[in-house]
Amino acid sequence: MGRAGWAAVAVAALLLPLSTSNTYYLYLACSVGLLTIVAAGLNVLAGFAGQISLGHAGFYALGAYGAGLAATRLGWPLWAAVPAGMVLAAIVGAAVGAAALRVSGPYLAMVTIAFGIIVEHVLVEWVSLTGGPGGIFNIPKLTVGGSYWPIAGCAAAALWLTANLRASAWGRALLAVKSSEVAAESLGISAYLARTTAFTISAALAGLAGGLFVLLNGYISPDSFTLQTSILFLLALLFGGLGSGAGPLVGGAALTLLPELLTGLADYRLILYGSLLLVSIYGLPAGVVGAVGARGRKSAPDTGIPHPALSPEGRGVETAGEVLLGVEGLGVSFGGVVALADVTLTVPAHGITAVIGPNGAGKTTLINLITGYYRPGAGEIRLAGEPIAGRAPHAVARLGVARTFQTAQPFDDLSVVENVMVGVAGARLGALGGALLHGPGTRRRERALRARALQLLAVLGLAARAEEPAASLPAGLRRWLEIARALATEPRLLLLDEPAAGLSPTEIAELDSRLTALRSQGGPAIVLVEHHMELVMAISDRISVLDYGRVIAAGAPATVRESPAVIEAYLGLPA
Amino acid sequence: MSALTVSGLSVAYGAAAVLHDVSLEVRPGEIVTVIGGNGAGKTTLLKTVAGVLRPAAGRIAVGERSIAGRPAWEVARGGVALVPEGRGIFGDQTVRDNLLLGALARPGGRGASAPQIDRALTHFPALRERLDRPAGGLSGGQQQMLAVARGLMAEPRFLLLDEPSLGLAPLLVREIFAVIARLRDEGVTILLVEQMAAQALALADRAYVLERGRVTLSGPATAIRSNPEVVRAYLGSVRAR
Numbered sequence: 001m002g003r004a005g006w007a008a009v010a011v012a013a014l015l016l017p018l019s020t021s022n023t024y025y026l027y028l029a030c031s032v033g034l035l036t037i038v039a040a041g042l043n044v045l046a047g048f049a050g051q052i053s054l055g056h057a058g059f060y061a062l063g064a065y066g067a068g069l070a071a072t073r074l075g076w077p078l079w080a081a082v083p084a085g086m087v088l089a090a091i092v093g094a095a096v097g098a099a100a101l102r103v104s105g106p107y108l109a110m111v112t113i114a115f116g117i118i119v120e121h122v123l124v125e126w127v128s129l130t131g132g133p134g135g136i137f138n139i140p141k142l143t144v145g146g147s148y149w150p151i152a153g154c155a156a157a158a159l160w161l162t163a164n165l166r167a168s169a170w171g172r173a174l175l176a177v178k179s180s181e182v183a184a185e186s187l188g189i190s191a192y193l194a195r196t197t198a199f200t201i202s203a204a205l206a207g208l209a210g211g212l213f214v215l216l217n218g219y220i221s222p223d224s225f226t227l228q229t230s231i232l233f234l235l236a237l238l239f240g241g242l243g244s245g246a247g248p249l250v251g252g253a254a255l256t257l258l259p260e261l262l263t264g265l266a267d268y269r270l271i272l273y274g275s276l277l278l279v280s281i282y283g284l285p286a287g288v289v290g291a292v293g294a295r296g297r298k299s300a301p302d303t304g305i306p307h308p309a310l311s312p313e314g315r316g317v318e319t320a321g322e323v324l325l326g327v328e329g330l331g332v333s334f335g336g337v338v339a340l341a342d343v344t345l346t347v348p349a350h351g352i353t354a355v356i357g358p359n360g361a362g363k364t365t366l367i368n369l370i371t372g373y374y375r376p377g378a379g380e381i382r383l384a385g386e387p388i389a390g391r392a393p394h395a396v397a398r399l400g401v402a403r404t405f406q407t408a409q410p411f412d413d414l415s416v417v418e419n420v421m422v423g424v425a426g427a428r429l430g431a432l433g434g435a436l437l438h439g440p441g442t443r444r445r446e447r448a449l450r451a452r453a454l455q456l457l458a459v460l461g462l463a464a465r466a467e468e469p470a471a472s473l474p475a476g477l478r479r480w481l482e483i484a485r486a487l488a489t490e491p492r493l494l495l496l497d498e499p500a501a502g503l504s505p506t507e508i509a510e511l512d513s514r515l516t517a518l519r520s521q522g523g524p525a526i527v528l529v530e531h532h533m534e535l536v537m538a539i540s541d542r543i544s545v546l547d548y549g550r551v552i553a554a555g556a557p558a559t560v561r562e563s564p565a566v567i568e569a570y571l572g573l574p575a
Numbered sequence: 576m577s578a579l580t581v582s583g584l585s586v587a588y589g590a591a592a593v594l595h596d597v598s599l600e601v602r603p604g605e606i607v608t609v610i611g612g613n614g615a616g617k618t619t620l621l622k623t624v625a626g627v628l629r630p631a632a633g634r635i636a637v638g639e640r641s642i643a644g645r646p647a648w649e650v651a652r653g654g655v656a657l658v659p660e661g662r663g664i665f666g667d668q669t670v671r672d673n674l675l676l677g678a679l680a681r682p683g684g685r686g687a688s689a690p691q692i693d694r695a696l697t698h699f700p701a702l703r704e705r706l707d708r709p710a711g712g713l714s715g716g717q718q719q720m721l722a723v724a725r726g727l728m729a730e731p732r733f734l735l736l737d738e739p740s741l742g743l744a745p746l747l748v749r750e751i752f753a754v755i756a757r758l759r760d761e762g763v764t765i766l767l768v769e770q771m772a773a774q775a776l777a778l779a780d781r782a783y784v785l786e787r788g789r790v791t792l793s794g795p796a797t798a799i800r801s802n803p804e805v806v807r808a809y810l811g812s813v814r815a816r
Contacts, residue, residue, distance in 0.1 A: 337715065358770055359613055360742040475591045501614060502591040505787075531613035533811025548744070561810055570612070570809045572740075572748075572771030 009249065013152050023144040030144065030216050032249075032256045033151040034209045039237040039248030040158040041205025046234070047243030048171055049198035050178030051104055054230045055112030058119035059203040061225035062089040063210025065123065068136045068220050078140060082150075082211035086204055093203020097196040104195065116230050123222040135221025139214055147216040154212060155249070158205055161436045163245045165201070168435035168442055169425040169449065172414060174198055175243075176422045179411035183482075185393035186371060186403050187489055188427035197432065206233070228270075235273060239280040241287025243413065250288045322384075324349040324525045325370065325493055330379035330389075331549075332369060339365045340549040343379070347493065347525050352515065354528045354536045354557075357546035358569055363529045364406060366546070367495050370527075371403050372396035383493065398427050402491035402524070406498045408478040410485070412471035416462060419470050419481055420453035423488030453488060460484045460514070476507040487523070494524045500532040508535060515539050537561060545569065577638025578602045579624070579655070579733050579766070584633030584643075586616075586623050593619045594788045597633070601733060601766050606759050608767040608775040608796065611785035612809045617768040618660050620785065621737045624766070625657035626650035637732070651680040656731035660738045662722040666711025670702055673710050673721055677728030695727045698754050716747035723754065727763070734758070736767045740774070752778060772809070776800045784808055 016029055038060060045051050066085030070076040076084065100111040123130045130136065141147070165171045176184040177191045184191055214220060232255060240251025259272065284291045325347035332340050340362045347353045355363050368374045370381055372393040381389040388396055402423075411419050429435070434442040457463045460480055465473065470481060479499055486494055500508050515526065516539055530536050536543065536557070543560045545553040547569035553560050560566055579601040586594040594616045601607045609617055622628045624635055626647035635643040642650050651657070656677075665673050674692050696703045699720045705713065710721055719739055726734055736755065740748040752774050759765060759778070769775035776782055782799040784792035786808045792799060799805060 359738065475589060498614075502588065502593075504591070533612065533809065535811075537811045567806060567810070570770070570772075571806065572769075572773040572775075 005246070010156070013156075017145060017148050021145070026144045026148050027216070028256060028260060030147055030151045032253045033148075033155040034213055034216070035233070035236050035252035035256055036155045036249045037151075037158045037209040037212070038206045038233045039240065039252050040155075040162045041202035041209075042233055042237045043202075043243065043248050044162055044165060044174070044205075045198045045202035046237060047247070048166060048174035048178065049195050051101070051195055051198070052106075052109045052234065053112040053199070053202065054109050054227070054234065055114070055116030055119075056202065056206045056233050057225045057227065057229035058112075058116040059089040059093055059206035060210040060213070060229065060233075061119050061123060061222075062092055063207030064213050064220045064225070065130060065136070065210075066207070067211035067214045068139045069129070071139050071214070072136060078142070078215055082208070082215060085211035085214070086208040089207020089210065090200055090204035093207070094196065094200040097199030097203070101192060101195045101199060113227065113230075116225075116227055120222055120225055120227075123225065130222075133222060135219065135223075137219055139218045139220070141218030142215055144216065147212070150215065151212050154208060158208070159245065159249060162201075162205075162248075164438040165436050166245070167438070168446065169421070169429045170194075170197070170432060170435040172411075172418050172422045172425070173429055175413045176411045179413055180409040182373065182393070183405060183409040183411070184422070185373075186397055186405075187423050187485065188394050188397040189422070189429075190392075190394045190427070232273065235277055235280070237287075239276055239284070239287060241284075241289030241291075244287060244289040247287050247289045254288065322349045323347070324384055325527070326380070326382040326385075327366075327370065328380040328382075330366070330369060330376050330381065332365065332374060332377045338549055340369070340546075343546070343549070343551055345544055345551070345554075347527055349492070349525050350519070350522065351541035352519055352526045352528055352539055354530060354540035354543045355546060356530065356533070356536055356543060356560075361546040361569075362549040363546055364497055365549075367403060367497050367527070367529060370396075371401055371495060394427065397489065400490070400492035400524075401495070402486035402489045402493070403495040404479075404482045404486055404497055404499060406501065408475070408482045410470040410473070410478050410481045412469070414470055415467050416470055416473065416481055417450065417453050417457060417466040419485050420456055420488045421449045423485040424449050424452045424456075426489050456484050456488055460487075475502050476504065479503065479507075479511075487518075491524045493527065495527045495529070497529050498531060499528070500530055500535050508532060511535070512539055579764075580634070580636050581620075581624060582634045584620070584623065584635065585631045586619050586628055587631045592631075592788065594623070597785070597788070597790055599783050599790065599793070601764060603732070603764050604762055605780040606755070606765045606767055606778055608769055608779035608782045609785055610769055610772040610775055610782060610799075610805070613770065614787075615785040615808075616788040617770075617785055618737055619788075621657060621735050621766070621768050622659075624650075625655060625735055627657070648680070651729065651731075652682065654682060654729075654732035655735065656680065656726040656729045656733070657735045658722045658726040658737060658739065660741060662718045664710045664713070664718045664721055664725075666709065668710060669707050670710050670713070670721060671706045673725050674728050677725035680729040680731075682730070691728065695724045698757055699724050716743055716750065719743060719747075719751055720754070723751075723758075727758075732764060734763055734765045736765060736769075738768055738770060740769060740771045748774065772805060773800075 017026060038056060042056060045053055063085035066088035067081040070081035070084045071078060096115055100108055124133050173189045173194050176189060177194045181191045236251035236255045237248060239254055241247030280287060323346055327343060327345040330340055330343040355366060357363055369376050372391050376389050380387060383399055388399060430442055430445050454466060457466050462480055462484060473481060500511055512535055540557055542555060543557055544551055545560060545566050552565045552569055553563045582598045584594055584597040597620060609620060611617055623630050626645050629644050634641060637653060642653060674695060701717055702721055702724060713721060739751050756778055767775055776796045776799055779796040782796045783790050784805060791808060792802060792804060
């Protein structure tokens with residue numbers, strides 16, 4: 001939805017209570033607002049972080065009962081009771097998220113269903129507190145007209161805050177985790193922390209909507225907080241458009257108003273929901289907003305701003321001959337199969353060290369061990385003398401180790417420049433509050449991140465494509481983007497896993513000259529795993545050859561090329 | 576009996592072309608091997624012949640009948656059995672069930688009888704002892720044997736073997752090549768894709784060397800064996816600096 005669209009919605013929202021005093025219309029508008037708030041929260045979780053919750057009616061209930069009980073039992077005024085419900089939902093959300101987000105995908109959906117059912121049953125069974133199935137009556141409430149303004153204001157705020165979040169380093173980190181968790185971790189982002197944050201924000205907004213529900217109705221009972229409600233929430237988001245700014249509003253409006261327009265079908269509401277779900281999945285994979293094609297334009301880069309370079313944060317500077325990475329006696333087995341045994345590898349602080357070997361020799365396993373994706377069974381991995389074996393991928397990344405993947409994994413939901421900005425920011429996502437409010441500090445940082453990212457893109461010849469979605473890049477450029485993103489973390493050590501795979505001869509020649517240039521400009525030490533032998537032999541300073549998980553040769557390209565052991569490993573021995 | 580012919584075959588993943596104008600022929604009764612380094616396009620070639628991938632251009636035919644672009648199950652029922660790279664064993668099912676599933680692609684009918692399982696296991700005594708164990712519990716070498724045996728259950732006219740030596744210890748590599756030699760002696764027609772060039776060339780009647788998606792050498796296996804270009808195809812040449 002463009003600027004004009006939002007302005008029209010705002011004007012309509014302002015005019016509605018002035019143009020009608022019909023409480024039915026106003027009540028419907030309030031319901032749209034409530035659903036919009038919940039869907040905006042779910043958008044952070046599902047649209048940005050890529051995790052599905054089918055239990056958000058539970059947080060909605062916590063917000064409602066928290067506010068209701070604070071107003072009735074404690075006699076709090078509504079302006080305090082509603083935020084209290086929101087805080088309760090946020091705290092429980094953080095706890096549930098922290099516990100549940102060890103799993104993700106379908107397992108998380110199951111866990112959240114269970115959470116929703118537990119909340120619903122507690123509401124029914126804990127009669128002394130919740131009033132049981134009868135619920136809580138006589139909560140002080142506002143008139144429908146009086147509820148309209150706080151609800152509309154909160155809905156607008158929810159949309160604004162989540163849009164700000166999307167445009168910040170936090171939002172990019174969440175989308176990065178959604179596109180490729182392993183790639184996000186390789187840039188220093190903790191996927192677990194990112195998901196838990198998203199879950200907490202979504203729970204808080206569901207709680208806020210629950211509190212406002214009390215404000216509007218003055219009566220709550222468990223019937224309003226069933227699994228069906230959770231499904232409705234998710235459906236509103238999916239129908240409106242997952243990940244889009246206006247999706248929650250469009251979906252909230254559609255799912256509130258359609259059943260009212262079709263009141264004759266009252267008993268068939270579930271069928272209607274089911275059909276809508278099917279329609280939105282098959283017919284509108286990007287939701288109504290995506291189908292209309294009204295995607296929010298990203299603002300053009302501010303070219304007039306000076307480029308404050310982000311300095312590498314006090315990382316030690318090594319001299320050329322020094323050992324940067326030392327791997328000693330490294331071994332690992334998977335299910336009794338030895339993948340690597342007693343591997344020793346020394347990588348100096350500069351230059352290109354290639355690791356080659358036949359298929360299945362253990363090259364990618366070695367990279368995964370160095371970067372923390374696997375835990376070694378034996379041996380040492382030292383980065384500038386510091387042992388790093390067994391640390392989590394994002395922790396290793398924060399020490400200055402960047403990598404690329406055998407299949408390039410750019411973050412497809414982000415633009416090219418945003419991809420690189422994820423790398424520049426790395427673990428330094430800034431204050432979450434600032435990101436939500438789009439504060440001056442966040443704005444300054446954003447400009448600096450963008451400027452630095454554009455600089456890198458210019459160096460790598462991708463500047464012309466900076467604002468394009470990463471998904472639209474051809475295979476060769478996806479590789480560049482991945483390498484640019486890795487370089488953006490200003491690594492000391494860069495591990496490239498088959499960067500030439502799938503590239504055309506021209507692109508390989510370009511890769512050759514770029515890597516050579518990177519080396520001569522004093523770039524990071526590079527570990528190159530590659531099958532394209534012409535490339536390996538041409539640009540490597542030294543080569544280690546793996547076969548059956550062991551190092552069978554190491555040395556200068558010419559030496560390795562002539563080694564009988566290497567020739568045998570590649571071509572086999574006649575029987 | 577008709578031959579398996581591939582002519583002018585090109586395959587691409589999205590915009591990235593992997594095979595360019597590849598032509599080869601497998602005549603009944605021979606072992607033909609396609610060798611080449613990693614990323615040369617060997618697996619892509621086999622997958623395309625087996626119908627797993629669609630060609631961008633070119634012709635694949637058994638005799639006069641074109642099979643290019645046909646779905647994999649149809650190609651399999653037409654007598655072309657793929658033993659995929661990485662084996663593709665159904666680990667949760669027993670060895671026997673894996674073999675019975677292989678028989679589904681037999682021409683003329685489904686299901687298999689005990690004598691057929693018996694025949695397929697002639698060369699794999701280790702599997703016979705483990706018929707009722709889950710296939711996932713087999714060792715890597717045994718799983719490879721099972722993959723080959725499963726391919727044989729279809730009684731194919733052409734058996735496509737994709738890197739049967741991959742991930743196997745040298746002793747097991749020798750064993751699997753010995754089995755392939757025995758199958759050849761029984762008259763099974765085999766298209767063997769291998770990285771282990773020396774072993775494959777020792778076994779094959781004819782060979783093609785695939786380099787960056789193109790056939791750069793072809794001819795009788797004995798002639799290819801003594802060609803120094805093969806080493807260059809695998810290991811490249813060192814650039815003077």
